[in-house]
Amino acid sequence: MGAPRHDGVERSPRDRGAPRDESGPAGTGEFRTAAVRRSPALRGRGDAWSLDGRLALVTGAGRGLGRGAALALAAAGAEVVCVARSGAELAAVAERIRADGGVAHVHAADVTDEAQVLGMVGRAEALGDLRVAVTAAGTNRPGPARDYSLADWDALFDVNVRATFLTCRAVGDALLRRGAAGSIVTLSSQMGSVGYPGRVAYCATKHAVEGLTKALAVEWARDGVRVNAVAPTFVETPLTRTFLDDPAFRAEVLDRRLPSGRLATVDEVAHAIRYLACDAAASTTGHVLKVDGGWTAW
Numbered sequence: 001m002g003a004p005r006h007d008g009v010e011r012s013p014r015d016r017g018a019p020r021d022e023s024g025p026a027g028t029g030e031f032r033t034a035a036v037r038r039s040p041a042l043r044g045r046g047d048a049w050s051l052d053g054r055l056a057l058v059t060g061a062g063r064g065l066g067r068g069a070a071l072a073l074a075a076a077g078a079e080v081v082c083v084a085r086s087g088a089e090l091a092a093v094a095e096r097i098r099a100d101g102g103v104a105h106v107h108a109a110d111v112t113d114e115a116q117v118l119g120m121v122g123r124a125e126a127l128g129d130l131r132v133a134v135t136a137a138g139t140n141r142p143g144p145a146r147d148y149s150l151a152d153w154d155a156l157f158d159v160n161v162r163a164t165f166l167t168c169r170a171v172g173d174a175l176l177r178r179g180a181a182g183s184i185v186t187l188s189s190q191m192g193s194v195g196y197p198g199r200v201a202y203c204a205t206k207h208a209v210e211g212l213t214k215a216l217a218v219e220w221a222r223d224g225v226r227v228n229a230v231a232p233t234f235v236e237t238p239l240t241r242t243f244l245d246d247p248a249f250r251a252e253v254l255d256r257r258l259p260s261g262r263l264a265t266v267d268e269v270a271h272a273i274r275y276l277a278c279d280a281a282a283s284t285t286g287h288v289l290k291v292d293g294g295w296t297a298w
């Protein structure tokens with residue numbers, strides 16, 4: 001076994017002072033802005049919570065939890081590449097990051113498609129010091145197991161598992177090729193630990209996400225590439241709005257199931273993602289960080 005390579009910010013060509021292209025994407029000047037935001041001598045050092053000088057790739061960044069993660073990572077100083085299929089939603093998120101003084105890029109891609117995932121990661125590598133990835137692209141189609149269509153089963157596995165694996169593998173490969181330390185955060189759910197009626201495929205995919213997260217974590221730990229999951233309870237997003245708008249379902253969740261008696265928020269999930277992304281969590285890998293109001297403790 002080789003020596004552990006996680007030596008913080010030292011390994012990137014940028015941090016070693018190698019020449020770099022500061023021109024940024026045509027005409028935007030964004031990359032230069034990020035480069036001068038802090039002194040290269042200080043960038044990323046001394047503040048384990050900072051992502052200054054690092055580039056973060058966020059899939060599913062157009063709305064919901066991915067959007068929250070993109071905003072939180074940008075607030076921590078990362079340059080963010082926002083990925084989803086809908087360019088209009090991504091443009092709005094990127095605009096919001098820029099309005100807050102951050103640096104954001106938009107990349108439209110279907111992350112179930114390997115060629116598009118490789119293109120997405122290649123673009124991120126070309127834009128900056130890729131060190132962080134969040135795989136928040138995901139979906140759900142509830143339904144009773146006896147009637148559950150195989151088309152829905154396959155659709156959930158395509159986005160929640162296949163796309164998560166493809167993204168993790170491509171980002172991990174990019175980091176390992178450079179010998180760069182990095183952090184990948186996947187999106188599980190409380191349903192990665194427990195079952196729930198009407199959620200057979202969703203529970204299966206989230207258990208799979210936790211499995212692949214742990215397997216990648218142990219495979220890449222010696223190389224300083226950390227892989228962790230965040231497992232939230234229900235959060236109000238476009239994905240869950242239809243279930244949570246049902247008063248009976250909402251009451252069941254809030255009054256009978258959730259010890260906290262309230263939904264988690266997008267920001268609470270984003271804070272957990274930010275923690276796992278930065279050096280404050282440097283010894284944390286293969287972990288599933290629950291943001292579930294106690295759901296799985298009961």
Ligand SMILES: NC(=O)c1ccc[n+]([C@@H]2O[C@H](COP(=O)([O-])OP(=O)(O)OC[C@H]3O[C@@H](n4cnc5c(N)ncnc54)[C@H](OP(=O)(O)O)[C@@H]3O)[C@@H](O)[C@H]2O)c1
Pocket residue numbers: 059060061062063064065066083084085086087089109110111112136137138139140159160163187188189190231232233234235236237238239240
């Ligand atoms: N909300 C919750 O209560 C909750 C709780 C626990 C876990 N989670 C998990 O958190 C993740 C995000 O959930 P959310 O509530 O934020 O969902 P959401 O509001 O529906 O957002 C999902 C995002 O993923 C993108 N996406 C979906 N399929 C994609 C594909 N094939 N390629 C690229 N992008 C794709 C969507 O954009 P496009 O459609 O434009 O591509 C969108 O930006 C999911 O994995 C979900 O299971 C959510």
